[in-house]
Amino acid sequence: MAVSSRGGMSRWLFSSYGWSSARSVAALFTVDEMCQVRHFAARKGTREKIRKKKVKVEVKKVEFIPHNLRNKNKLKAPTTMKRVVDFWKKESHDDVWIAKYHRWRVYSFQEAVSCHRETHHPTVYNISDAPLNIVIELDMKAEKKNKFLDNLNRIVAVPYAFDQGEERAILALCKTPELQKIALEAGANLAGDLELIKDIQSGEVSLQDFQFVVAHLNILPELSSLRGLMKRKFPTTKTGNLGADLATMVSKFRYGIQYTSSKDEHEEDFGRIEVAVGKLDMEASQLEANFAAIIQDVLSVAPKREAPFVTRCLAVCPPSVETLKLDIEPYVGLKSQEKSEEVGDEDEGADEVHRVAASS
Template identity: 50%
Template sequence: MFLNSIKQFSTIVQNHVNVNHILSQSVKSIQVRNYAARKGTRDRKAKKKVKAEVVKVGFVPHNQRNKLKLLAQREPLKFDDSWKRNPTDDVYVAKYYKWVVYPFAEAVKCHQETHSPEMYNKPNANLHVTIELNMQGEKKTRFVDNFTSVVKVPYNFDHGEERTIVVFSKNPDEQNEAITAGATLSGGSDLIKQIQNGDVSLQDFQYCIAHPNILPELVQLRGLMKKKFPNPKMGTLDVNLGKVVDKFLNGVKYQAVKDDYEKEFGCIKTVIGSLDMDIKHLEENFSVLINDVNSMKPRRPGTFIDRCILWSPPSQEVLKVDHAVFLKELNSKGSQNVFEKQEDYDKEEEEEKGERVAL
């Protein structure tokens, strides 16, 4: 029995030696690669490890962070209710139907009633108008730039603004005519020298008007005047100084501003008179205003003025009026002049930017 045990032990030892020999031989046969994996393999592994990319936004001031969120969620400014139905009676939910379009005279009467002594008791309140514009240019990728103008209306009113005007002319009679019309200051060569010496500042005047007879001497002040330099296209260079002064002193001043985000939407807000004026006088002022605005229309099909709204504080009532009946069709020559006027304005903007860079 002792011999059998010795034989079993020797068998186990022999098997163990054989196993170690086999393992040593297999280890020697393992291949080791020292070069990188193929590009496709690396790409597949990289795609498995892709994480959600965090888009970094530049610094936003704390008082504008909520504003950016609101702008992304706001409703479009351009109003279109052409797809809605017309109201069938006098009582209806306004948001489900088209906005009622009033004749101009009827809209003014509605505001006069709300401002009567029995209600707001402000019969001489100003009548405001909001003009919404389609600022789309001749090309879809271009838009009409912001523009400012003053239009002479047939019936003057108290606009509540203090406008200062300086007039240049060689003729003393023309200087007196400008002062009589309401100019703040008028003069000739002596006035130009006073401005050059610093005795008179052009910053004290909103408008600079001149007669063509003094234009060669006035060129010396072009660098100081910049945009205020008299220009026939802007109406500040004319032989009839009294008429021009009256226009810039009593006319309706307006500015068309396009939205920073919806560039095809532009808006004008101005005053055309007071509610105690005759309705026909207000109507003529309105007609002159919208025709002057429409003269800035680019050469493209479609309308430039989308909507006109009349309103008068403190009342919150706003009434849409039919402006199309007052528009006069522009001939091809007129529209070309308007386009050239816009190009000249753009050139002046570029020149001014060049001057700023040079400084």
């Protein structure tokens, strides 16, 4: 049966199914079947947009860049020089000067501490126990040309310990009960002998619970079985956690000051250390003694070349942004004098050997 219009469709439904059934049957038909629908042409540009969406996006293959060329563009980018070179500028003899055209003013350590105490007075910042940080700038050139030193990661014993806001767990390994008692009294969290080594191997004692491991020389042969587990924590005389004076080693790693250096990615010969030497409420002489101990430890790993290893030291005390340049000659000159004396002793010894050889 052909139905030509909407009216004809309705009459056919009522005549065939009745009023109640006709409504149910009508719901099965779509709008296009019940009503007349006109399909007009799409708006201008619509078909073109649809056609473009169907076009596949080509994925560009990323070309492999060798590891030695990946930072090439980064190194070409303009950067500011980290090392301050102001020896060509004039010295200021006034209380007020234009910093752009004059050298940095040099302060003694005592003067720098006094200046920072003024800014942290209760009437200003009101932080009398703020940490006093020292920024040490290094020349990281090695003895050989175009070679540079690795970053430093050391811990130094200081004469005046202070709260650094961290708890360090120390594991001490030694054979005799007397040495274990000495280690515990010095501040070790756990001390033991061969039984403790077996517990570490079995997993009952985890090395991850301890930041540092110190050991006595008498247990070194048995300690070699833990080399794979300890990795960088393995005690050596070079790192200072292997020796005969167990109390000194424990005290150093528990209360000493840890510092690390960081090299600039653009200036490989420029290194920087920022370390706290104490709190402002400590005596200035105590802060200076800690500072001197750190400088001497840094100079102990200096390369054997004529250029100075420590180029500049700055005193900073957050939250203040004031930076004061320190006079390092009294501390660096002391180390240079010791080196010259050692060289002199070696020369005298060599001369004596030559004399003996000549006389014979």
